[in-house]
Amino acid sequence: MRDVILLFGIQGSGKGTQGERIKEKYSFTDITVGNLLREKAKVDTRIRDIQKSGKLVPDEDVQKAIEEKIDSLGENEGILFDGFPRSASQLEIYKKLADKYDFQAKAVSIDISEEEALKRISTRFVCPKCGFIAIGPGKCKCGGELERREDDRDEAGIMQRIRIFINDTQPTLDYFEARGELIRIDGMGSMDEVTERILGAIKAYYKELAKV
Numbered sequence: 001m002r003d004v005i006l007l008f009g010i011q012g013s014g015k016g017t018q019g020e021r022i023k024e025k026y027s028f029t030d031i032t033v034g035n036l037l038r039e040k041a042k043v044d045t046r047i048r049d050i051q052k053s054g055k056l057v058p059d060e061d062v063q064k065a066i067e068e069k070i071d072s073l074g075e076n077e078g079i080l081f082d083g084f085p086r087s088a089s090q091l092e093i094y095k096k097l098a099d100k101y102d103f104q105a106k107a108v109s110i111d112i113s114e115e116e117a118l119k120r121i122s123t124r125f126v127c128p129k130c131g132f133i134a135i136g137p138g139k140c141k142c143g144g145e146l147e148r149r150e151d152d153r154d155e156a157g158i159m160q161r162i163r164i165f166i167n168d169t170q171p172t173l174d175y176f177e178a179r180g181e182l183i184r185i186d187g188m189g190s191m192d193e194v195t196e197r198i199l200g201a202i203k204a205y206y207k208e209l210a211k212v
């Protein structure tokens with residue numbers, strides 16, 4: 001049995017920061033499919049060519065990349081999936097993995113409204129060097145100069161990205177909800193307030209498990 005937390009949230013929900021905090025608190029290893037595939041593309045020319053052509057990497061390859069990663073983990077190491085599965089077809093991969101590795105899973109969805117997401121994204125500054133997200137201009141901790149991203153200025157584009165994401169992730173959230181494995185977290189308020197809610201909910205979940 002392996003402990004798994006899956007983290008979901010639209011752009012602007014603070015998912016990246018919250019994921020870091022969960023990972024730290026529970027010493028979980030995070031698995032982000034995008035990063036895994038980027039790593040893979042460095043050593044696998046076939047994957048690199050697929051990515052270069054702008055096509056989606058086939059599900060079998062995604063599954064294999066995740067399996068290799070899980071196989072490299074310690075026996076009791078928990079996993080934090082960031083934004084996976086993000087589509088109906090990735091959900092099928094997830095089910096196979098959950099079966100094979102005997103996942104004990106909980107999905108956490110950080111909920112904010114589309115309007116709030118739009119507000120946060122269109123006012124955010126990003127560090128081009130490390131990806132840190134801030135609400136105003138200035139210097140990043142890493143020394144990079146915080147800047148507005150070109151595609152964060154395009155409101156219609158942001159809304160479209162958000163709606164596509166919501167549409168794609170819906171089957172996944174429905175799946176976890178039906179299994180009683182979904183925790184919804186109110187994503188409004190400060191980063192720290194949201195962290196407190198998330199960690200509180202996860203703590204309660206593990207406490208409940210320990211009783212069984």
Ligand SMILES: [Zn+2]
Pocket residue numbers: 127128129130131132140141142143144
């Ligand atoms: Zn930085």
